[in-house]
Every structure is written in structure tokens, then in C-alpha cells.
Amino acid sequence: MNPTTPTDATAAATPESRGHFIYQFIAEDVAAGRNGGQVVTRFPPEPNGFLHIGHAKAICIDFGMAEAFNGRCHLRMDDTNPAKEDESYVRAIKEDVRWLGFDWGEHFYYAADMFEQMHDLAVALIKSGHAYVCDLSQEEWKEYRGIPTEPGIESPYRKRGVEENLDLFARMRAGEFEEGSRCLRARIDMTSPNIHFRDPVLYRIMKQSHYRTGDQWQIYPTYDFAHPIEDALEGVTHSLCTLEFEVHRPLYDWVIDRMQELGMLVVRDGHTIRPQQREFARLSLDYTVMSKRKLLQLVQDQLVEGWDDPRMPTISGLRRRGYPAAAIRDFCDRIGVSKYKSSTELALLESCVRDHLNRTAQRRMAVIDPLRLVIDNYPADAEEWFDAVNNHEDPEADTRKVPFSRELWIEREDFMEFPDKKFFRLAPGREVRLRYACLFTCTSVEHDDEGRVVAVHGTYDPESRGGNAPDGRRVRGTIHWVSIRHAQPLETRLYDRLFTVPDPEADESRHFTEFLNPDSLRCVNAWGEPSLTELLPGETVQFERLAYFCADLRLSRPGQPVMNRTVTLKEARGKN
RNA sequence: UGCCACAUGGUGUAACGGUAGCACAGCAGUCUCUGGAACUGCUUGUCUAGGUUCGAAUCCUAGUGUGGCAACCA
Numbered sequence A: 001m002n003p004t005t006p007t008d009a010t011a012a013a014t015p016e017s018r019g020h021f022i023y024q025f026i027a028e029d030v031a032a033g034r035n036g037g038q039v040v041t042r043f044p045p046e047p048n049g050f051l052h053i054g055h056a057k058a059i060c061i062d063f064g065m066a067e068a069f070n071g072r073c074h075l076r077m078d079d080t081n082p083a084k085e086d087e088s089y090v091r092a093i094k095e096d097v098r099w100l101g102f103d104w105g106e107h108f109y110y111a112a113d114m115f116e117q118m119h120d121l122a123v124a125l126i127k128s129g130h131a132y133v134c135d136l137s138q139e140e141w142k143e144y145r146g147i148p149t150e151p152g153i154e155s156p157y158r159k160r161g162v163e164e165n166l167d168l169f170a171r172m173r174a175g176e177f178e179e180g181s182r183c184l185r186a187r188i189d190m191t192s193p194n195i196h197f198r199d200p201v202l203y204r205i206m207k208q209s210h211y212r213t214g215d216q217w218q219i220y221p222t223y224d225f226a227h228p229i230e231d232a233l234e235g236v237t238h239s240l241c242t243l244e245f246e247v248h249r250p251l252y253d254w255v256i257d258r259m260q261e262l263g264m265l266v267v268r269d270g271h272t273i274r275p276q277q278r279e280f281a282r283l284s285l286d287y288t289v290m291s292k293r294k295l296l297q298l299v300q301d302q303l304v305e306g307w308d309d310p311r312m313p314t315i316s317g318l319r320r321r322g323y324p325a326a327a328i329r330d331f332c333d334r335i336g337v338s339k340y341k342s343s344t345e346l347a348l349l350e351s352c353v354r355d356h357l358n359r360t361a362q363r364r365m366a367v368i369d370p371l372r373l374v375i376d377n378y379p380a381d382a383e384e385w386f387d388a389v390n391n392h393e394d395p396e397a398d399t400r401k402v403p404f405s406r407e408l409w410i411e412r413e414d415f416m417e418f419p420d421k422k423f424f425r426l427a428p429g430r431e432v433r434l435r436y437a438c439l440f441t442c443t444s445v446e447h448d449d450e451g452r453v454v455a456v457h458g459t460y461d462p463e464s465r466g467g468n469a470p471d472g473r474r475v476r477g478t479i480h481w482v483s484i485r486h487a488q489p490l491e492t493r494l495y496d497r498l499f500t501v502p503d504p505e506a507d508e509s510r511h512f513t514e515f516l517n518p519d520s521l522r523c524v525n526a527w528g529e530p531s532l533t534e535l536l537p538g539e540t541v542q543f544e545r546l547a548y549f550c551a552d553l554r555l556s557r558p559g560q561p562v563m564n565r566t567v568t569l570k571e572a573r574g575k576n
Numbered sequence B: 001u002g003c004c005a006c007a008u009g010g011u012g013u014a015a016c017g018g019u020a021g022c023a024c025a026g027c028a029g030u031c032u033c034u035g036g037a038a039c040u041g042c043u044u045g046u047c048u049a050g051g052u053u054c055g056a057a058u059c060c061u062a063g064u065g066u067g068g069c070a071a072c073c074a
Helices: A006-011 A020-031 A053-068 A086-101 A110-128 A138-145 A162-174 A223-234 A243-261 A292-300 A317-322 A327-333 A346-360 A530-534
Strands: A041-045 A073-076 A108-110 A131-132 A183-186 A200-204 A220-222 A238-242 A276-280 A362-364 A369-374 A384-389 A400-402 A408-410 A431-434 A437-447 A453-460 A481-483 A488-495 A520-529 A538-543 A548-551 A561-567
Touching: A006 A408, A006 A488, A020 A053, A020 A238, A020 A276, A020 A362, A041 A053, A041 A223, A041 A238, A041 A431, A041 A453, A053 A086, A053 A238, A053 A317, A073 A110, A073 A238, A086 A327, A108 A110, A108 A346, A110 A183, A110 A200, A110 A220, A110 A223, A110 A243, A131 A162, A131 A238, A131 A538, A183 A276, A200 A223, A220 A223, A223 A243, A223 A400, A238 A243, A243 A276, A276 A538, A317 A488, A317 A561, A346 A538, A400 A481, A400 A530, A488 A530, A520 A530
Parallel strands: A041 A073, A073 A108, A238 A276, A362 A538, A369 A453, A488 A561
Antiparallel strands: A131 A183, A183 A200, A200 A220, A369 A408, A384 A400, A408 A481, A431 A437, A437 A453, A488 A520, A538 A548, A548 A561
């Protein structure tokens, strides 16, 4: 079945693929022919910070639902607060959404471009008695508004006449009044158990320059007023957001109702588009923080190297770290969508990253903590180039040549002078395979004055060239290596989780930065095989038996990649 | 003492009145020129109490627990 029509999309909602509750909600609307069966969603970030993996979930849902129902998804800057917003964030947001693999086509919008219509609606609401200018200060308003368990009382300005309201509102716009001295309120219900219905603010005075509209405005609409208007004006059918907006929904509907009365709703293909809001639980991840405010603090206090620090859960941070966009999308699929406020284990994200990188990343050999290995029966001036498979998981990936010589770097942890029985790598008297090269037996160990192992000596089996046992004898361990003579120095950054506890925000008596992991970044110098110098910024390889590493997008120089550890290989049980 | 939500293994999620399944994690094993990958098997769950029903994770009632709501933030 080709799901190109609304009816087909509905048919897809069979018991086998019912989808999550948001999907079902939309499917029912489509089946009922609401909005003529059209589906238009939107992703509406405020350009006051960088997008993070929590936004990636929202993006996947917003764009994903549009795609599932053959609709479209708009990208909109929800920029109604000039105090915090900036053009640089707009650019970063666009780049991140695009990088994640989503396309908004021509449907890119700014809320600020709709300020005039918002203002018109506000004026209309004043005229119809639905809004009034209130002179109460914020402090005073606290008294009038009441608390959740008790009703509020009406503002003394609530009965102001239409003409006076119109005049005052016009003067607010003209900048005649100080910030905070007046605001425009909806006239709804001061006794409502829902606080948001108690005459919410529609417009406030802000004498700030807006990054987009400059000094054109002295008043700015609040989220509750602006958001439904933005959706309605764009003809959005399904306005999907996170749970904290659930209590705002009646107000959202109230604004839409007013627009409907005034004939302001968009008519598309003969159908009046009436947007509806629905809410899902935001993503929370172990060992990280997700609020833009906290991420901003990490950046401003220089506790990380910037919004795109590879330890940050930002899209740009994950990108620099080497997380493939496809892995992030896969993760968002796997976590599902519900209304339960859950916390996802980092292990799931890492599993998605490994899963993808295992299939796509080429293998290379590099040694992070070097120990010298000398092959006593190999000529000092000889060298050989062995064939190494680029990726056993990918038949297209081909092979490369790796240089071999008498002295090699091996990983210090791959040798144990006094091995326990579970250890089957190199030890005195033991034979291991030097990956792709040959079989090697350790015959002696060199120590320094403190008794520390400084070199391992041994002999190789000339019959085992390429790494195959000539007689089929079983070799338990295979270790990686780099020819010292050919080794390339590599600046390498080993990343770990940013926080030491699963929920850094749980203890309200402590600041979340107290739980920063001091070992979240370790810089080391590694030795890599020569081909590593050809790595392009952003390219990811697997250092065999260690981890996936990505050439840093910012710090790498031609011929000198800086390697970010993306994610380790899964540690096998029993290994040490 | 208000209103609005939510509750299924360790974690995340599925079930739409009819066998509680999947993934991640964990454990055990097979295989392997990566202690990776792949493959096999295993452990662990419906918040509580009532009710409706032949039958309830699912519907109803009450309770418990958790979260959100008292910015002129979004």
C-alpha cells in the first residue's frame, strides 16, 4: 500500500502499527476529516540557546508525524522575548535541524513577523470586551491573582471602557509608559481553578531592541497569546509540545476560539484550519542536564569549552563528539512517546551510536597507552606492509596497508607480567596474534629501576605472516599495535560523562555543578598508523579494540587530526 | 485544603476486554584475526483495594505515589 493519501495513512493505523498516542490522535483527526485531512506540524524553538538531544526528540516527533501523514512541518523561531534572543542562535538552530536530517522546505517562519497581526487581534479583543489594560504592578497582581487553592479577585481596571483601553494600549505601543507599569490582560475568569485563566497577560511593555524587529515595538506578546496565533496563522493543524504546557491548553483554545469568531483562521483547500495542541513527556537522560538555562551556565562559566563541547548534550556537541545523526534519530525512535516522565539510560543512546558506527566506521589501529614491544628475531632495518581489513561489517570497505617493523607500540593493558587465568592477552611465555601481522611469543621483559615494565621482548613465527597460524594452532588473544618507526602522534581526547550522578538536579540543596565529573575530559597522546593523518574533520573511525573516534571538526588541522573519543567499544565481561 | 496529568521488569516502551511482548542493561553460552560484532538461552514487571465481566494491564470507584500549575519566561 502506498501511503500517499490521508485515508491510506489512517489505514496504516492497524493493530500492527498503531503507533504512540500522538500518532493515534492525529490519525483519528485525519480519519474524521478534520482540517480536510491535512496535517501540518511545527517545531518552534526560541532562539535563545542551542538545541539539545531533548529538542531532537521533539524534532523527530514534529517532522516524523508530518511525514507519517504526508503533511509538512514548519520551522519557526518563537521569538517573542527580545531580552534573550539572538540571530546567532537562529543560524545554529537551522544548522542543527538540517544536520539531523530534516527539511522544512519553504516553511521557515519568525513569530516576530506576525507581531502586527497579533497586535490587531489584541485590539479586536479590546473592542469585543475580551481584553483590558491593567495598571496593577506585578507585586499587586500577586494579591489579586490568588493562589491555586483559592480564587482570585478582579483587577480594579477590569471594567475600564473600550475607548480608554484602546487609547492606553496605543500609548503602550508608542512607548509612553515604563516597563511593568501596565499590561494588556485577557478578561476571562478570576475564579478559575486554572491559574492561566485568571486574566492572563497578553502584552507587556519591554523597551528592548528585538534582534529582528529592532526598535519597532515597545510592547511584546506573551507566549500564551502569541503561540496559538502563530500556529493558526501558519495553518498548523497539530501543535505538539511538552507536558508543562498541558495546563495552558484551555487558554490556547480560548485564543483560537477568539480568532475563529473573528474569521482569522486560515482556510486552505476549502477547509478552515483549527490547530490543536497535544503534549508529550520531554526527554531526560541520565548523567546529564537538559535545561537551556543550565547548559548556558556551563558555557558562560567556562565549565565546558562552548555550546558544542563534545561533552554537551547539545546537537552540535554530539556532532563534534561523533554521534551520527542517524543514530540520534534511531534513539528518538527507540525511546518512544508517552506522557510518563521517564529518564532514559545513557546506555541506550550509546547503544544506538555503536550500532550505527559498527556498520559504517572504518577500523584503524592506534595505541593510547604505549608499551614498547621488540621482536628479537626480526631484522632491525626491515619493514613489511600488511593488508588490513577496513571494516568486516562492510564488504565495500576494502583493505589498506599497514607498516610493520621490529619495534612496535602495543597497549600497556594488553600485557601482564603475572597474568590471572582470565587474562588471555600477552604475558611471559604466551603467544598472541599481532592483528593482521603475525603470531608473537613473549620471551622476556625489560624493567626500569623502579621495576616498571618498559619493554616486552619476544619472537615471531615467520610462518604466520598475515596473522594466520601455519598449523591451525589456537591463539587465544589478538592485540593491536603500531610500528614505532611509522607511528603518527595523535592528540586524543577521551571523554566521559559530564556528571558523576544520574540526576545532578535531584538534590535541591546542592548546585548541579558540584556534580561535574572531573574526569569528563582526558587529553592523551596516542600513536596511530600512518593512514590516520588522512582523516578529514568529522570522519569517524574505530580504533580497533578500543573505541570509536571522530576527527574534531574545529581543532583538526590538515594531516593532524585531533581525535575525540565518541564512545568506547562495549567492555566485555571478565576483561580485567 | 485547589486544578491538571501520569503509574507495566533495573531502564524505556508495547497491549485498546482474550497467551504480558520488544529494546537497552544484566547473566550464561556459541562463534570469532577486535574480550567488538553476530548468534543462542536465562533472570526480572501490570502501584494498592474493591467492583463490572466467562475473562481486566486495559472499563468503573476509592486510595497511594509521582510530576506540573501561583513569570509581564518559553
